[in-house]
Amino acid sequence: MNAAARHAVSRFAPVATGVACVVLFFCVMEAVIRAGILSEYIVPPPTQVLAAFGEVVTQEHIVRRFFLTIGECLMTGVMITVFGVAGGVLLHRYKLLQQATETWVAALAAAPVVLAYPLFMVIFGRNAWTIIMMGFVAALPPVILKTIEGLAGTRKVLVNVGRSFNLSASQQFWKIMLPAALPTIFTGIRLGLIFGLINVVGVEFLINYGGLGQLINDLAERYDLPGTYAAICFVILVSVVFFMTLEKIERWLRPVN
């Protein structure tokens, strides 16, 4: 095997192995269900789920629902970026405030915020704002925490370079501290968006409103199990694509390490 072939194998082998594992898992599930070990009234065989995919796409307005969910996620993303980064900068700037609240922000990151959805429904009503605000609250802490971490982690020598060029406090922030912190801040935004997507779909399911989450709820209530699992698989696919896109953007923003 020449060097180019070895390079191609080493590049594609992990992806191929991953896909093979998923295919193997579905084959095992198919066999287990067909053998009657798992009831097909609870878990439909993967071939039925695959067959239901077409129906879900053509009859359940999945494209419209997809854009609705993505729209809610993007709105959440804009809000966590604006308020999360601003909050992180504020906490970094005022140490007392940081010391007083950082633990609470970290605790909020670990809290099952989704359980508070009835409260949000009372405040915002059964509409997209409840979903967006739930996503926002769940996704905000990582952005705040990573912004603080990024700003605090700015190398002292870079700050000293700024000082040696007589930068004002505002120039020091915009020209040195913020660009230096950007990769860490973006990691926070990426984490936040993932939390946001989980919560957006979850709340759509719980309040039976909106995009993909509501579709899963609808199909489950109709006891259309192959359709339900097909919709769940679609959401997982969306999450994977979402995650990979964010990783690409992050790499693009971080020129060369």
Added chain:
Amino acid sequence: MTTPILVADQLAVRFETAEGPVKAVDDVSFSVRQGEFLSIIGPSGCGKSTVFNVIGGLLAQHDGTVRVGGELIDGPHKSIGMVFQEESTFPWRNVVDNVAFPLELTGMARDKRVERARHFIRMVGLDGFEKRYPGELSGGMRQRVSLARTLASEPKILLMDEPFAALDEQTRLLLGDKVLQIQQQLQQTTLLITHNITEAVQMSDRILVMTYRPGRVKRIVEIDLPRPRTSDIVGSEAFGRYVAQVWSDLREEASRGLKDEEEHMLHEAQP
């Protein structure tokens, strides 16, 4: 004799530590003439970098005064350009944007500042690397970017704190050549902080030897070697004599430093 462009008078710095106040630098006075290359050398812990920070205006709490062209300075000053020991390029900017940074601060138009930056990039021998990011460059190249960035601000005094400390000996000698060449080309007044004797002798007109803690001026050695110089000079007999002379001054201080460090470690190891 030329009038001094930089005068440091009775500099003293004291740091508060857990074991009480420590006098890092005491009664350090010297001057640097226009176009002169002065090196400050001393053992580890003698306060060289503290002197660097005081002169660069990064350390406000000190006694004594620093004057540039007769003007008393009490903070970072546009006449002094600093090159740091640690890698200090901006990783999010490519080479040309790194070097153009001080020009950007003056509000110079982009075209003009890029052209100016390219001039300094050529000067440090990095032409062809303008669009590269620091992460794509070697340590020596990154230090040259830092040097070009500082030169782009056209400082009256170039202040460098062990800029080649992290590099291997061969790269260090070659970069020393580059700095000498630039210094001679621009007639740049330069103050170099170093612990490397050959580097100091290779480049300097005078070497200020500091004592171990508290750092004081032990002696100032005039280096009467012909200019223009290159690293070829390290093979000359005169060079060897100067190295020996500086080492004889430094040896006692370095031994004191080593002993002090050993005692400190023993003290810390005691239950």
